[in-house]
Amino acid sequence: MKFRITIERKPGLADPEGKATIRSLHDLGYTDVQHVSFGKAIVVDIDSTDETAALDEVDAMCQQLLANPVMESYRIERIG
Amino acid sequence: MTIAVVVFPGTNCEHDAVHALTLLGADAELVWHRETDLDDFSGIVLPGGFAHGDYLRTGAIARFSPVMAAVTEAADTGKPVLGICNGFQILCEAGLLPGALIANRDLAFVCKPIHVRVESTDTILTSAATVGDVLRIPLNSYEGNYIAPPQDLAAIEANGQITLRYCDENGDVSDLANPNGSTNNIAGISNARGNVAAVMPHPERAAELILGSDDGRRLLEGFVAATKTSPQTNSVAAS
Known part of the structure; x- marks a missing residue:
C-alpha cells in the first residue's frame, strides 16, 4: 500500500526558496503569480491490507519524524 | 570530569571542539552516537557538521540517534549541554530547545566571520561574558535562519533565553547585520534553566589568535566552568 505524504511549510513562515522562485517567475512574464511555496513529497510503501491502520501508522510517522510541527504541515494520500 | x-x-567539527576545549584546560573526548550512557561525563557538546547527511531536515534523524536519550536525560538533570551549528539544529529537533532552523534568507551558504552581541549571561554558554560584549566568530551554515512560533518567541525573549544576536562590529543589531535572516537576529538561545544552550556560529573556531579571533573563548570558558560544577548522575563514585 503506497502513500504520498506532502509536507508544506506553515503559512507565514519565511520561505526563501519560494521568494527566489516567484521573483524568477515574474521576470519570465508570469506576473499574475501571487505566491509560491515549497514543500516536499515522501512516498512510503507499507506492507499492509488495512488502509485505516496503515493511515494511522503513516500519520504517527509524520508526527514523530517526517514533519516538524514548528515549521511544517502535512497531508497524506493513498496512491497505490 | 570529561566532556563528551x-x-x-x-x-x-568534533576535532575542532575537542581542540578548543583542551586549550581551555578541559578533558574532552569523542563519543560515538550509538553510545547510550553518558553518566560519566560532566557536559556534552553536539558539534557542527551534517549529521546523517542532513537528510529529511537538519537534525531530524540525529535526534533519534541512540545517544540522544542520554543527552535528554543529562539535560533534564541539569548537566551542561551545548549545541554548535548542526548541534543547535539537533537540539531544536529533539525539543530540548524551542524553534527550528531553516534555509538562510538569501539561500546562500554563509561562511565568514560575523559579530554577535551577548544578550544574557545566565546560561552555560555566556556565564563568562558580559551583556553587551561583541564577539567576532565564524558563521558556517546554510540552515542558520532561526524561527519559532510567536508564543515561543515571546517566551524566550521575555525569559532572557536569547543569549546572542547578530550585530555589526559596533554591537548594533540591525537587518543589515543579520547574515541569514534569523528572526530577531537570534544567533544563540538557551532553555529556561540555562543548562542547554546552542549557538549557530562556531566559538570553537575562534579560540586562538592564530585563527583570527579568540573571542570564542569567552563562550567556551563559561561552558567549561559549568561542567566543573555539573550535577553528577554517576552515583557509583566512591565516597
Whole structure:
C-alpha cells in the first residue's frame, strides 16, 4: 500500500526558496503569480491490507519524524 | 570530569571542539552516537557538521540517534549541554530547545566571520561574558535562519533565553547585520534553566589568535566552568 505524504511549510513562515522562485517567475512574464511555496513529497510503501491502520501508522510517522510541527504541515494520500 | 563531544555520521567539527576545549584546560573526548550512557561525563557538546547527511531536515534523524536519550536525560538533570551549528539544529529537533532552523534568507551558504552581541549571561554558554560584549566568530551554515512560533518567541525573549544576536562590529543589531535572516537576529538561545544552550556560529573556531579571533573563548570558558560544577548522575563514585 503506497502513500504520498506532502509536507508544506506553515503559512507565514519565511520561505526563501519560494521568494527566489516567484521573483524568477515574474521576470519570465508570469506576473499574475501571487505566491509560491515549497514543500516536499515522501512516498512510503507499507506492507499492509488495512488502509485505516496503515493511515494511522503513516500519520504517527509524520508526527514523530517526517514533519516538524514548528515549521511544517502535512497531508497524506493513498496512491497505490 | 570529561566532556563528551558527540560524533554522528557526518559530524565534522568534533576535532575542532575537542581542540578548543583542551586549550581551555578541559578533558574532552569523542563519543560515538550509538553510545547510550553518558553518566560519566560532566557536559556534552553536539558539534557542527551534517549529521546523517542532513537528510529529511537538519537534525531530524540525529535526534533519534541512540545517544540522544542520554543527552535528554543529562539535560533534564541539569548537566551542561551545548549545541554548535548542526548541534543547535539537533537540539531544536529533539525539543530540548524551542524553534527550528531553516534555509538562510538569501539561500546562500554563509561562511565568514560575523559579530554577535551577548544578550544574557545566565546560561552555560555566556556565564563568562558580559551583556553587551561583541564577539567576532565564524558563521558556517546554510540552515542558520532561526524561527519559532510567536508564543515561543515571546517566551524566550521575555525569559532572557536569547543569549546572542547578530550585530555589526559596533554591537548594533540591525537587518543589515543579520547574515541569514534569523528572526530577531537570534544567533544563540538557551532553555529556561540555562543548562542547554546552542549557538549557530562556531566559538570553537575562534579560540586562538592564530585563527583570527579568540573571542570564542569567552563562550567556551563559561561552558567549561559549568561542567566543573555539573550535577553528577554517576552515583557509583566512591565516597
